[in-house]
Amino acid sequence: MVVTMDLNVLPGPEDNEDNFEGNIEEHGAPEERFESAAEIARREREERRKRMRNENLEDRPAHVSRQPVHDQLFPSKHYKSYDKSKLPAGWLDCPAFGQEINCIVPSKVPLGEAYNDCIPPGKRYSFKQVIHQQRVLGRKLGLVIDLTNTTRYYSTTDLKKEGIKHVKIYCKGRDAVPENTAVNTFVYEVMQFLLRQKHTKKYILVHCTHGHNRTGYMIVHYLMRSQPMSVTQAIKIFAEARPPGIYKPDYIDALYSFYHERKPEMAVCPPTPEWKRSSEFDLNGEAVPDDDDDGGSAKNLHDNHEMDVVMTNDDVLGDEIPNDQLDALRQFCCQTLKLNVPGRGKPIFPGSHPVSLSRDNLLLLRTRYYYATWKADGTRYMMLITVDGCFLIDRDFKFRRVQMRFPCRYTNEGPADKTHHFTLLDGEMIIDTLPDSQKQERRYLIYDMMAINRESVTERPFHERWKMLEKEVIEPRNYERHNIYQSRNPYYRYDLEPFRVRRKDFWLLSTVTKLLKEFIPKLSHDADGLIFQGWDDPYVPRTHEGLLKWKYPEMNSVDFRFEVDDDDRQLLYLNERGTKKLMEGHRVAFKDDLDPSSYSGKIIECSWASEEHVWVCMRVRTDKSTPNEFNTYKKVMRSIKDNITEDVLLNEIYEIIRLPMYADRIRIESKAQQHANASRRR
Numbered sequence: 144m145v146v147t148m149d150l151n152v153l154p155g156p157e158d159n160e161d162n163f164e165g166n167i168e169e170h171g172a173p174e175e176r177f178e179s180a181a182e183i184a185r186r187e188r189e190e191r192r193k194r195m196r197n198e199n200l201e202d203r204p205a206h207v208s209r210q211p212v213h214d215q216l217f218p219s220k221h222y223k224s225y226d227k228s229k230l231p232a233g234w235l236d237c238p239a240f241g242q243e244i245n246c247i248v249p250s251k252v253p254l255g256e257a258y259n260d261c262i263p264p265g266k267r268y269s270f271k272q273v274i275h276q277q278r279v280l281g282r283k284l285g286l287v288i289d290l291t292n293t294t295r296y297y298s299t300t301d302l303k304k305e306g307i308k309h310v311k312i313y314c315k316g317r318d319a320v321p322e323n324t325a326v327n328t329f330v331y332e333v334m335q336f337l338l339r340q341k342h343t344k345k346y347i348l349v350h351c352t353h354g355h356n357r358t359g360y361m362i363v364h365y366l367m368r369s370q371p372m373s374v375t376q377a378i379k380i381f382a383e384a385r386p387p388g389i390y391k392p393d394y395i396d397a398l399y400s401f402y403h404e405r406k407p408e409m410a411v412c413p414p415t416p417e418w419k420r421s422s423e424f425d426l427n428g429e430a431v432p433d434d435d436d437d438g439g440s441a442k443n444l445h446d447n448h449e450m451d452v453v454m455t456n457d458d459v460l461g462d463e464i465p466n467d468q469l470d471a472l473r474q475f476c477c478q479t480l481k482l483n484v485p486g487r488g489k490p491i492f493p494g495s496h497p498v499s500l501s502r503d504n505l506l507l508l509r510t511r512y513y514y515a516t517w518k519a520d521g522t523r524y525m526m527l528i529t530v531d532g533c534f535l536i537d538r539d540f541k542f543r544r545v546q547m548r549f550p551c552r553y554t555n556e557g558p559a560d561k562t563h564h565f566t567l568l569d570g571e572m573i574i575d576t577l578p579d580s581q582k583q584e585r586r587y588l589i590y591d592m593m594a595i596n597r598e599s600v601t602e603r604p605f606h607e608r609w610k611m612l613e614k615e616v617i618e619p620r621n622y623e624r625h626n627i628y629q630s631r632n633p634y635y636r637y638d639l640e641p642f643r644v645r646r647k648d649f650w651l652l653s654t655v656t657k658l659l660k661e662f663i664p665k666l667s668h669d670a671d672g673l674i675f676q677g678w679d680d681p682y683v684p685r686t687h688e689g690l691l692k693w694k695y696p697e698m699n700s701v702d703f704r705f706e707v708d709d710d711d712r713q714l715l716y717l718n719e720r721g722t723k724k725l726m727e728g729h730r731v732a733f734k735d736d737l738d739p740s741s742y743s744g745k746i747i748e749c750s751w752a753s754e755e756h757v758w759v760c761m762r763v764r765t766d767k768s769t770p771n772e773f774n775t776y777k778k779v780m781r782s783i784k785d786n787i788t789e790d791v792l793l794n795e796i797y798e799i800i801r802l803p804m805y806a807d808r809i810r811i812e813s814k815a816q817q818h819a820n821a822s823r824r825r
């Protein structure tokens with residue numbers, strides 16, 4: 144094979160030699176050429192060193208065989224700078240780079256020229272060599288992702304000159320797998336880079352210190368999030384491209400655990416490669432730790448399924464995502480809901496919000512067709528499902544990534560290959576406490592769907608969206624759960640996901656009494672009232688005047704911002720058109736003995752004690768960073784004043800369901816239900 148050389152990128156004559164050693168021999172011999180006098184002198188010097196090394200090796204006592212190769216090669220007298228610019232353990236003999244995986248080239252860390260004194264010319268691997276070697280193989284680098292935990296290995300000047308982007312993601316190697324947020328950044332950077340490629344194909348060099356464990360861990364995550372495959376397959380792809388692959392058992396276990404997969408019994412972790420093992424010990428046989436070591440064993444591994452931890456609604460779920468990705472995801476949500484894309488100010492949560500039931504809007508139940516459900520009292524999230532992750536969207540319109548699986552609808556041929564991509568849901572995350580065992584289970588109760596696989600369905604009537612939700616999201620998951628051995632990934636374990644998923648039920652108004660008297664008391668999570676959902680309504684973002692909530696009167700609440708000022712005055716604030724509004728003359732009582740100043744700056748949810756004329760703090764809202772709008776407060780006050788008690792509500796409903804509009808429909812639907820039950824029994 145003839146190696147073509149681009150003179151513009153050829154390193155200086157000394158570095159030239161390096162290109163024709165090491166990896167390049169795997170890819171064909173260089174074009175024959177004459178040696179210059181300087182090159183001959185250098186070659187002879189090198190041969191002398193090699194001879195010296197062999198002599199040293201033969202003479203040394205047995206335990207010295209573990210001495211790092213570079214120590215033996217370059218006695219410290221000759222290489223004074225050795226301590227300052229120490230080579231990472233095992234680096235010298237670690238193969239430079241592996242085969243490409245979807246435009247990604249795994250590599251060991253290139254070492255800048257400051258290290259030249261410690262590295263024999265034939266083993267140098269700085270960015271000059273990297274760029275050249277990749278170019279010789281027909282690959283033009285466009286991005287370097289550096290996973291080391293230090294900046295001491297090279298300067299990025301050579302990369303900048305070549306127009307190669309450098310992304311630094313600090314990852315400790317020694318005692319932990321990379322953080323989940325670092326993984327999210329890595330995958331996002333790779334996906335964005337590949338997405339922006341148009342005509343010219345460019346490559347990504349990914350390196351940690353040796354290009355095996357952290358590099359492999361990240362690349363496996365990328366593979367898992369970019370195409371349907373199992374962890375075993377992804378680990379194998381990496382191992383074949385960069386033998387022996389990931390060799391830390393804890394990293395491998397962490398990958399299986401992260402993706403909720405059972406590790407197959409035949410999955411074996413390769414042994415630590417010889418080049419790494421021989422450098423892990425000093426002369427006394429003790430491991431030499433490096434700030435940025437790729438060896439050792441990983442502690443602090445992910446465990447999403449902590450056993451004995453008590454769950455609360457305030458637990459922060461999922462992992463942070465990069466800001467750029469956040470912008471793009473917010474944009475998708477706003478477009479789906481036909482809202483303006485958020486500008487620079489504080490983003491506003493776009494989810495639909497019910498209004499409190501009052502004497503006025505109670506009339507709506509008589510004019511439009513409604514269904515009822517319990518008002519689950521947990522934490523509100525919208526959820527965006529994409530192939531590269533599932534995102535919980537909180538009341539601050541912030542996104543966090545959770546690892547979940549949502550297969551698309553199965554066909555007659557069996558389970559679908561694909562998973563949902565840009566499906567947007569709305570719901571409440573609750574914690575069920577099982578009555579017998581007191582075991583807790585976190586569950587996402589989905590009550591609406593706004594988009595399915597990029598297509599907005601907000602204009603469709605609620606009952607259609609609700610049916611679609613069952614057919615497209617819930618059924619395929621359940622089908623796969625129960626037929627996991629026939630699925631694409633028989634090792635997947637739904638039971639290891641961070642929460643379960645269920646569609647929320649809605650019932651005819653005729654069942655409201657049962658709902659209040661029997662169903663809610665038996666629920667294994669909190670409920671603070673009822674929701675009345677317009678059966679034919681579109682999904683209305685932000686305040687939806689037709690979506691009604693009824694709360695037990697003692698639970699009607701307002702979220703204030705509480706502050707204690709310099710004169711020790713206790714102040715309550717609401718929001719009005721983006722600014723703070725002081726609620727003059729309003730007082731709050733705290734049920735505990737804590738110093739009220741410990742609540743200062745927090746959002747507190749308060750109920751109204753009408754006899755004492757004081758707000759009573761029920762809890763701190765850690766999920767919210769802004770108080771209620773003044774308008775919301777007015778509606779809550781109205782509802783408190785109207786005092787629609789359970790009896791008032793039930794009496795109203797008793798009359799409403801006798802209206803022809805409801806009576807007919809209730810009759811038809813009850814018949815249909817009986818028919819369905821009968822055919823199920825048959």
Ligand SMILES: Nc1nc2c(ncn2[C@@H]2O[C@H](COP(=O)(O)OP(=O)(O)OP(=O)(O)O)[C@@H](O)[C@H]2O)c(=O)[nH]1
Nearest residue numbers: 497516517518519522523538571590647674692702
């Ligand atoms: N639309 C709807 N909302 C529900 C349902 N079940 C529970 N909710 C919750 O009810 C909340 C609205 O009730 P509010 O009393 O205004 O709100 P909250 O519970 O104090 O929470 P914030 O709105 O965050 O103050 C929604 O944000 C949902 O999280 C349901 O079936 N449908």
